[in-house]
Every structure is written in C-alpha cells, then in structure tokens.
Amino acid sequence: MAATADLTATLPRADRSFGFRLALPAILILVVLLAIPAILTVIYSMHNVPPSGVSFGAFVGFDNYTLIFSSPVFWRSVSTTAIFAAGFVVFSTLIGLMMALLLNQPFIGRGIARAMLIIPWATPWLVIGILWKWFADGSVGGLNAVLTQLHVIGEYHEFLSDPKLALPLTILATVWRQASFAGILLLAGLQTLPEELSEAAQLDGASVWDRFVHITLPWLRPMLITVIVLNVIYAFLQFDVVFAMTQGGPGDATQVLSILIYRQLFAATHVGVGSALAVVLGVVSLLGGLLVVKLLYRPDVPAT
Amino acid sequence: MGALQAVWSRRLLRGRQGVTDRPDVIWFRFTMEVKMGDKTTGLIPGQIDRRNFLRAGSAAMLGAAFLPGLMSSTAQAAFAGKLSMLGWDFQPDTIKSLISGWTAKGNPAVDVAIIPNLGYSAAIQTRLRGGDKLDLYYNFAYNSQKFVDQGWASKLNGLPDVDKLLGDMFESARARHVNAAGDIISVPYFSAVHMLHYNAKMLQDAGITTVPSTLKEIYDASKKLQAGGLASPYLAYWVKEFCEEYLHTYLLNEGITAFDESGAAVFADDPKTEGVFAWWQQMYQEGLAPKSALTDDPGKESTLMAQGQAAFFVLHHYFLTSIRSIGGPQSANVKSAPIGGSNFTLQIGEVLQMGNISDADEKNAAWDLMKYYGWKDTDGKFTVFNQWAKAAGLAAPYPGFFTDPDVIKAFPDYYDLPQISKIFATGSKVVPARTLPWYPDFQAKVGDIIHALLLGQATPKKTVDDLTAAAKDAASNKTTL
Numbered sequence: 001m002a003a004t005a006d007l008t009a010t011l012p013r014a015d016r017s018f019g020f021r022l023a024l025p026a027i028l029i030l031v032v033l034l035a036i037p038a039i040l041t042v043i044y045s046m047h048n049v050p051p052s053g054v055s056f057g058a059f060v061g062f063d064n065y066t067l068i069f070s071s072p073v074f075w076r077s078v079s080t081t082a083i084f085a086a087g088f089v090v091f092s093t094l095i096g097l098m099m100a101l102l103l104n105q106p107f108i109g110r111g112i113a114r115a116m117l118i119i120p121w122a123t124p125w126l127v128i129g130i131l132w133k134w135f136a137d138g139s140v141g142g143l144n145a146v147l148t149q150l151h152v153i154g155e156y157h158e159f160l161s162d163p164k165l166a167l168p169l170t171i172l173a174t175v176w177r178q179a180s181f182a183g184i185l186l187l188a189g190l191q192t193l194p195e196e197l198s199e200a201a202q203l204d205g206a207s208v209w210d211r212f213v214h215i216t217l218p219w220l221r222p223m224l225i226t227v228i229v230l231n232v233i234y235a236f237l238q239f240d241v242v243f244a245m246t247q248g249g250p251g252d253a254t255q256v257l258s259i260l261i262y263r264q265l266f267a268a269t270h271v272g273v274g275s276a277l278a279v280v281l282g283v284v285s286l287l288g289g290l291l292v293v294k295l296l297y298r299p300d301v302p303a304t
Numbered sequence: 305m306g307a308l309q310a311v312w313s314r315r316l317l318r319g320r321q322g323v324t325d326r327p328d329v330i331w332f333r334f335t336m337e338v339k340m341g342d343k344t345t346g347l348i349p350g351q352i353d354r355r356n357f358l359r360a361g362s363a364a365m366l367g368a369a370f371l372p373g374l375m376s377s378t379a380q381a382a383f384a385g386k387l388s389m390l391g392w393d394f395q396p397d398t399i400k401s402l403i404s405g406w407t408a409k410g411n412p413a414v415d416v417a418i419i420p421n422l423g424y425s426a427a428i429q430t431r432l433r434g435g436d437k438l439d440l441y442y443n444f445a446y447n448s449q450k451f452v453d454q455g456w457a458s459k460l461n462g463l464p465d466v467d468k469l470l471g472d473m474f475e476s477a478r479a480r481h482v483n484a485a486g487d488i489i490s491v492p493y494f495s496a497v498h499m500l501h502y503n504a505k506m507l508q509d510a511g512i513t514t515v516p517s518t519l520k521e522i523y524d525a526s527k528k529l530q531a532g533g534l535a536s537p538y539l540a541y542w543v544k545e546f547c548e549e550y551l552h553t554y555l556l557n558e559g560i561t562a563f564d565e566s567g568a569a570v571f572a573d574d575p576k577t578e579g580v581f582a583w584w585q586q587m588y589q590e591g592l593a594p595k596s597a598l599t600d601d602p603g604k605e606s607t608l609m610a611q612g613q614a615a616f617f618v619l620h621h622y623f624l625t626s627i628r629s630i631g632g633p634q635s636a637n638v639k640s641a642p643i644g645g646s647n648f649t650l651q652i653g654e655v656l657q658m659g660n661i662s663d664a665d666e667k668n669a670a671w672d673l674m675k676y677y678g679w680k681d682t683d684g685k686f687t688v689f690n691q692w693a694k695a696a697g698l699a700a701p702y703p704g705f706f707t708d709p710d711v712i713k714a715f716p717d718y719y720d721l722p723q724i725s726k727i728f729a730t731g732s733k734v735v736p737a738r739t740l741p742w743y744p745d746f747q748a749k750v751g752d753i754i755h756a757l758l759l760g761q762a763t764p765k766k767t768v769d770d771l772t773a774a775a776k777d778a779a780s781n782k783t784t785l
Contacts, residue, residue, distance in 0.1 A: 052454040053433045073785040138596050139604070161595040163759055247422075249544055250598040251755040260785065266426035268748050269433075270783050 038282070044275035051269035064276035073252070074260070074277075080167065081256040084242075085235035085288070087171040088178065092231050093224070095175060096182025101216075103183070104190045114187070120180040129244025132173035136160055136245070163253035166246050170254050174241050178234060182227045189223035190216070225296045229289045236285040257281045383669035387414045388659075390428060390441040392421040398695045402688050406676050412669050422545075425744075432456040438659040439670040440677075445480050445655050446548075448490045449741045457657040460488040463671045469679045474728050477701035479736035480653055489739070490655035491678030494689075494698040496620035497724065497732045498553045498649045501627060505637040506534070506615040515641040519557055519583045522616065522643075526592040529615050536594035538587055539605045539617040542758065543598065544751025551750055551771075552650045552735050553618070554580050559647040563737035569775035572768050581757055581764035588758040598755060602626070610635040618643065620652065621724055622697035628718060639718070642727055651732035653701060690714050701728060745778035 045064055047056040068074045103114050120128070136143050138158035147153045159165045193216065201211050217224075239258035242248065248255035248263070261281065265274030391399055396418040403414045419427050425447055432438070432451075443451060451457040460466050466488055470478055473492075481490045500522070502515055507525070510532050516525040522538065529537040540550060555562050555571055558580055562571045571577045587593045594600070594614075606623055608614045610632025617623065617638075627638045643649050656678045661667040679702075681687040686705055692698035693714040705711055706725035715721060737743060753770045756762040762770065777784050 050454070051429065051433065051450070052456065054455070067783065068785065071785040138594075139608075158595040158599075161598050246599065247544065249751075249755060251759045251761060252752060262426070263748065264785065266423075266430055268745060269429055273783055273785070 041275045041278050041282075044271055045279050047272050049271035049275070051271065053271065057272070060272065064272045065280075067273060068276055068280065073255075076252055077255050077257050077260045080252070080254065081236065081258075084167060084171055084238070084254075084256050085232065087168070088174055088235040088238065089228060089231040091171070091175045092178035092182050093228055095179035096227065097186055097220075097224075099179065099183035100186035100190055101212075103187055117180050117183055117187075120177045121184065123177060125174075125177070125238075125240035126244055128173055128177050129241035132169070132176075132241070133160065133245045136169050160246055161250050163250050166250060166253045170242050170245050173245060174235075174238055178231060182231065185223055185227050186220060189220045193219045221296070221298075225293065228296065229292050232288040232292055233285050236281060236288060257284075383412050383663075383665040385412065385666065387412050387439040387666070387670055387673060388437060389414050389416045389673070390431075390438050391416065391418055392424045392442055393418050394421065395692075395695050398691060402677070402691055403673075405687075406673060406681075409682075411672065414673065429456075439661060439666065440656055440658050440674055442493055443490065443655050443657045445490070445653060446738045446743045446747050448481075448655050448657055449483055449739045450744050451657060452487070452489050453741045455660055457489065458660055458667075460491070460658060460671070460674075461486075465675065469675065472679070472702050472704060474701050474703060476651060476728065476730075476732060476734055477653065480701075480734045480739060481655065483739060484736070490657045491674050492701055493654045493656045493678060494692055495651065495653035495701040495728070496622055496699055497651050497727045498549070498618060498643065499621045499624075499640045499724075499727070500643045501609060501617040501619070501624055501638055501640050503609070503612065503615045503634055503637050504639050505634070506537075506612070516616075517641070517643055518645045519554060519580065521645075523583060523587065523592070526587070526616065527590075530590075530592060534615060535613075536591055537615040538593045539600075539608060539614045540593060540597055541600070541602050541605065541619055542588075542593070542754070543601075544755060546751075547754040548747045548750040549650060549652060550584075550618075551754065552738075553643075554584060556648040556650055556733055556735075557644040562735060563775075565736075567737045567740045567779065569772050569779075572772045577768055578764045581767045584754070585757050585760070585764060589760060598758065606630060607632065609638055621699065621719075624718065625697035625716065628716065640720070642723065642731055644731070648731060648733045649727065651701075651728060651734050653734075686711055699724060699728070703729065740779075742778045742781060745783075746775050749774040749778070749784075 043056065046059060046061055048060050048063075049055075049057045099117065103110060103117065123131075135141050136159045138144065138156050138161070141156075141159075143159065144153070144156040148156065157165075159169045197215050197219075198211055201215055206214070237258060238256065239262065242254050242256055242259055243262070246254045248259040257277065258281065261274050261277045264270045264277060268274075389403065399418065400416055403416050407413050424442070425444060428438075428441060428443070432454075443457075448457065452459060469491060470482065470488065473481075477492070477495060481492070482488050500515070500517070506529065507515065510525075510529050512525050512528060514521075516522045526537045542550065552562055555577065558576050560571055560574045560576055560580065562569065564570045588595075588597065596604075602619060602623060603626070605614075605617055605619075606626040607630055609617050609627045610630035612632070612634035617627070621640055624638065624640050628635050656674055658667070658670050658674060661670055676682075677688050679686075686700060686702075686708055689698070689700040689705055690708075690710050691714075692700075693711055697715065697719065699705065703725065706721050706728075712721060738747075750771065753762070753767055753774065756770075757764065757767040774784075776782075
C-alpha cells in the first residue's frame, strides 16, 4: 500500500484522474442501480410508506425494526434461512468439489461431461424451481419413481406438502444448480495445479488423501474462498426456487427471509416493514460473506 | 366510367383554437374523394358540370346511407388512442378474442397484457406503484376497495347506465361492487358459487344414497369411501392464498356469520366455529383430504377427479367443466350439488376495475369496454359472459343471464342452471366485509393460520383466537408479520 501511494504521488495529476475517469461510467451505473436503491430502501425502512408510494409517509424511526425483531414469525424465518443457507453452502461446495476432481481426471467422454456441467448453471433459477416442483410431485414426479425403483420408499410421497421434507427438497433443487457453478470454478482452479507437485508427492510415498489435503486443497484455497463467499450470498438471497416450489409453505416450513420480504413488500404492500426486512437480510448476507473471508482467507506470507 | 370508390376519412378535432375550449366537443370533418379510374377529382364549387354533378350526387347518396352507422361508431370511438387492459392467465386466447371483437365494432384498440394468476396481486400492485398506467384490469374482490383508496382505481358513480347495471344484478351480489358508503368500485368479471362436485357412481357403489351437503355429512361419506379403498376422497384447493375462501365457505355452510355489518369479526362469538375448524383439521389429519391439498393446483385436482382418484371436490361451480372436459374414465360420472344444507355457500366473484383516468374521452371508452366485458354489449346481449359460459362454465351475477336463451345454449347440458341461479339468488352470500380496505391484510394471514391448523401446529381453539386477532389487527391498521 505504501509503495502504491508513493507511486501514484509521483504521477501527474491528469494521469491520476485518468483511472477515475475511465471507471466513471461503471461507477455511475453502480450508483444508479445499486447505491440509490439501497439508500432508498434504508429510508423506506424508517417510514410508514403508503402502498401507493406517493410519498415516504410518516417517519417512524426504528419502529419497523422493533416490529420485526419482536415477531416470532421473523425468528422462525431466520432459523429456516440459516438451515437453508447451511445446507446450500455445504452441499453445493462439496458436490462441486467432487465434480471438479472427477472431471479433472482423464476418462472417455470427459469433454462431453464437462460440457454438461454447464447445463444446470445455464438454467434460470425459476425454471429450476418449476422443474423440481414437477420432479417432486407426489402423483407423477420422477423422484418418487426413482426412489420407489431403488426401494428407498414403498409408496409415493408428497414431499412438498410434508413440512419435514419440503425444505430439504428446496435445498436439493438449489444445490443441483449451484454445485455446477462451484464445479466449473474449482475445475478451472485444478487445471492450474502443476502436475509435478502431485507426482513428486506420490514418489515420496504420499497417499491419495495426503496429496488431496496437503497439495490440492491449499492450491484451491483462493478459489474455494470465492466459491464459498458467493454461495453464502446466493444462499441468503435465494427466492425463485422456493417461490416456484412451495411459496414458503406448507405452513411456514420453507418461509426463508426472501419469501417473507416478498410477502410484506409486494403482497401486503407494507413497504416500510418489507424494506426493514430487506436491510436486515442485506446486512446478514454481507456479514456472512465477510465472516467466511475472515475465517478462511490468509494473505500469502513471503518466505524469509 | 371507372369503378366508383368513395373514401371517407374522419378527423377528430379537439379544442380547435378559436373554435372551442371544450375538449369534449368533437368536430367532424369529412373529406370525400371520388375516384374515376385513374383520375382523382375534387369537388370545385362553380365548376360543376353534368358528369361531376351526377358523380357528386351518387357519392352524397352513399354518404347518407353510411352516415348513421358512421356517426354512432364515431361517437363510440371518440377516444382515438389505445386502451390498456391487464388480466390474469385464465383463457388468454378467449380474452384477446373478446377484446378484438369489441374493437372490430369501431371501438378503440386495446393493448391486453396477461400475467399469471398466482402472484397477480403482488404483480399488479408493483406495476401501479411504479406508475404503470392501466385503463382497466382484473382484480380480486378483496383488493378492490384498497385499490380505490390508494388512487389506483376509479369510482364508477355517475357513469352512464351504471345504476342500470347494478339494478340488473342479484341483490346478493351488489355488496361486492358497492361499498357501505354507496361508492361503486367495480363491475363483475365473473361470478361463481362454491359447490360440491361429486362422483355419483362412487357414491352409489358405496351405498351412499344422498349426496352429502353439510360438513358432517361430507365427513361421514368420506370416511365410508376411504374405508372402501379410496385413499383420499375429498379434494379442495387449500393453498395459502385460497384458504380464506374456504374459511367463509365452511363457516357459511354451518350458518355462521364471520363479520357483522360494521365489518367486525364475530365468528368467535358463535360456538359452532370451533367445530368447523375441528372438522377441517380432521379432514386433513385423517387423510380424507390428500396431504398435497396444501400445494396442489385446481388443474391437478380436476384431473384426480376425472381419473377417479377422489369422490368430492369443493370449489367454484365451473370446475365441473374442467373435470368433464378432461375426458377421464370417471369424468362423465361427476356432477354438482349445493353445499351448506339449509344454510349458505360462498358466492365469489372477481372484478373489473377502472384505472385512474383523467381524460374524459378515455374514461368513456374504458367505461364502454367495462360495460361490454362486465355486463352486456350495445345490443343488450351477454356476449362476453356467453363466451365464458361456453369456454369454461363461468357465470354472471345477473338473473337475466340464467334465463337468456343464448346463455342456456352455451352452457353444457350437465349444468343445472336453474339450481345455480337459485343458489345465487338465495343460497349464497357475498360477505361484504371482503371488500373493506383492511381486508387484504387479513386475507394474507388466513393462509398461515389455516396451514398451521391443518399441519397440527395449532388447535381449533387457537385458530379461532389467531384469526380473530388477525382480523382485529388488520381492521385497526396494525402491521404484523
């Protein structure tokens, strides 16, 4: 940082502002599309905004936040969101890593398999939700057929109407897509791993597990952090799949925070309360991502 | 003499400078061109010869013949722009064909947008809040007063023939469109009554001689059918958004008034209310209704009836068309019957509302379309409702609708129209509280509370308490999650 500051200090003023001017269009777009709506959301969260949106309405300070934090519905939703996020992050990262390791090995048809990896990632979230809703259907769904053929279940089951199974099904649907994204990124990381490292370790008698733990994982650390941080953010912001599959039901079994926000903002038009929920969710997502970085990121220590 | 071709052109001049300051004064200007072969001649006063005189005379006679029709369609089409209409995705092709039929009669063009029914409330509120301009749109009856209060919908008082339209309606239906203060807030899009669709053959085979009508009779019949091997005999559309309709249906079936005339929730005062929720919970917990009743859509349930996987399906009367038209092995055995015994069933109806229109001509044009779509055409025929009857068995809340020969012909013969008309007239209630401005907040809560009941997370007593609290909070504008 000190070296960079010294470097820029020696540049002519025109050159120093050149970078800023180059970035200005992108900054403007970010301000208009992100910063302004975010600031407005915070302002709305402190007002009793009428559904018509003709004005901000009466200023209520933190009353909307008090309402939220004192509501058992909110805390149940937080709990559901936390379980969803944990399952989403863990399974999409693990399955993505497994797919990347597999697709990094030579085998016949590897090219086709790698190409197919992109298919779930290319499918919009809402389509994923609709597909999985039909897949999990209790009368005609393929999931029931598969599980029955494998003798895992004896008869067809209404997964999405069962409060105990609806949330795991939504996690499964979202992991199915997100794991492919994780797999693509991790595969890219694996392909930069020098083969000599693995070969040398093998010659020294390192087992497959030793090579994975001491060579592959450390090499993939930066990519893993990126994948996990993105997964955490996607997990908290997930809406489309849950809405398409269950609309937050049955009961409130799958009512994650994003569904609660939708109901307050768009269905009930409680704009102030919905905005407060959105602010809370935004802060939680940000903190989640920062926590991951804090826990997993270690700057490179130069050799002495 | 070449072919005689008269080309009429009309121009509407509004507020022409120096002539009028009134935007609603319409000036007509006709220009007439007479083509003789390749030669176009204009009329030039003072230079008329015999040939031109005869041509002019012929053209004038043609003009006189066409003028009355031209005047009437011109009067209708005083608005020269395009109307915008929003509806949900029930029979979108029928909607577009009805609207283009209206336009073809010399009326303004209409830009029709169709969006999904699921999430329609959220979508339309977001659009209107964002400044989207709509001339008319479908709406759920329980949202109609809220939309007027927010400035998204216009009151219809004073518009031509609006009192006639209301006078034509069943008295039981008027409260859906007119609030307690006398404001006319909507016109009908369609109306229906909750009925019991049942498989007559299954009942006969099970030895059930009378079609069940009360909640207890339905429970007993369902138990008998389940014992005979039918896993889940009773179907209903118990997704969260629709639980509120069933709440009123089941309460009315037992003769319970949910809300009094001032809109206060009074169902807790009736000792039978807890029994209704106990029944509801039993139907779900004992598997008499399938577990998927909380998430299934009516299309799937119609299919289950058609396939013979259920014996009862309570929903709007027109679902008989869905079940029959699927053509499943049991479709032909499915009939409809009233529910509620000597009490009532719920009369529902979704509505058309007019957007906030400031331009008088545009407002008149939108009103003309509303009358056509929600009442009768200019010839006094139920053109639109006739089409809905043919396409889907939808009804209209007008006594004359059920006796109209064209409508009777349009309905499939498996409908008992006199019976349905009687249910509209005296066997059903609208529940006026459903159009109160705070009602949407209550409606949004009902699904959560009922699902908790059905899933065994709440007792019937707690359900009564929770619903009462939800109604009180909504009525006092108290926001809750």
